[in-house]
Amino acid sequence: MLAQNEIEKIDVILKKYEYNKSSIIAIMQEIQKEYRYLPEAVLAYVAKAIKVSEAKIYGVATFYENFSLEPKGKFVIKVCDGTACHVRKSIPILEEFRKVLNVSASKPTTDDMLFTVETVSCLGACGLAPVCTVNDKVYASMTPEKARELVNQLKEDAANGN
Known part of the structure; x- marks a missing residue:
């Protein structure tokens, strides 16, 4: 479950890309820049917001080597x-x-x-x-x-x- 301030932070990114699922990689890049990885709860929220399956989101996240599902250091x-x-x-x-x-x-x-x-x-x-x-x-x-x-x-x- 995401806190309200987290949802607001993600919504700013999603609005920038007009909730467009064709911008999935750019959205995920910005999320990773913000968190230094792709948190599971955030990916679930994004999937619902841009109307794609969580499987699709995870497929993209695991296909590209630059995306990380594990937290990284500063x-x-x-x-x-x-x-x-x-x-x-x-x-x-x-x-x-x-x-x-x-x-x-x-x-x-x-x-x-x-x-x-x-x-x-x-x-x-x-x-x-x-x-x-x-x-x-x-x-x-x-x-x-x-x-x-x-x-x-x-x-x-x-x-x-x-």
């Missing part, structure tokens, strides 16, 4: 493991992020919901390999040491309200 770290990055040792960088943040492939998000660590097949920045992104900002020529420094900087930013 800082989403994506470590590239494409060929160029892999050859230039992206795995030790991934392992360092996971070690420092005490996360794993099966538990990618920290308990405080501050960080999520994921791998991606390619970030399209092969010339800068190895790379990672934090909330879509690219960090080039990464090393395990730079990964540790980046986590410390992000923690400091979060402590300062950024």
Whole structure:
């Protein structure tokens, strides 16, 4: 069950797209931007509001890799493991992020919901390999040491309200 303020927030998004079911992906992108994932109750509300089945909504949510049905941290770290990055040792960088943040492939998000660590097949920045992104900002020529420094900087930013 959604709280009234949640319904109002979702309705603003739905009105922007005129409750048009052909805008389902754009609607879901905005919802994910708001919540950092797609909450089940919100998807059910959207399905009813735009007159599509929940199965259709979940089909879209699970088809596209960028959608998440699981909550993500404030800082989403994506470590590239494409060929160029892999050859230039992206795995030790991934392992360092996971070690420092005490996360794993099966538990990618920290308990405080501050960080999520994921791998991606390619970030399209092969010339800068190895790379990672934090909330879509690219960090080039990464090393395990730079990964540790980046986590410390992000923690400091979060402590300062950024």
